[in-house]
Amino acid sequence: MGDEVKDNCSSCGTDESGIRTAHHDEKTIKELVNRLNRIEGQVRGVKGMIEKHTYCDDVLNQITSVQSALDGVSKLLLEKHFKSCVKDRLSQGDDEVIDELLKTIFRMKK
Template structure:
């Protein structure tokens, strides 16, 4: 099982284990590359939308592109949420930290707006 799949770092810590430092996730390079590629594409789409507005492109066409960007951002959010639930949440519940459930619910509500 890879580090990404187990949700643990090379030294065995959980991906979001904080200790004395701020919590951090520890994604594999492959996962970061996947997210980075998607975010770069979204960034390009946003620049394209800005150009469409500057060129006075028909509003419906701009709105269609905005919907595509929102869907792409939602996809990135779902990927991150899935990884978070499979690693950080499971590990924190296993350690007896049930407050993480409230934290997760807040996050899910933000994503669903």
């Protein structure tokens, strides 16, 4: 399977520069952005802890919290991807989406 992308998904496509795009409803985008904004604040907090020489175990606990929050974003995005792009491409007979998805999931599980 190459890196070329078929524009078979009615929810996804490519923009004018050839970059793959996804179509998410505004509620999903807002939820993802809100979560990422909180994570961004958590990361700044971890940086501040390090700058203040906070005890390593406390910093590591905060890093674990950030990783968990990022996992939540990934899970939400994966769910939306399954329910839109993957579903649409499979219904149109594009079985390559399965290989693409498996590759992504295996990368996420490393």
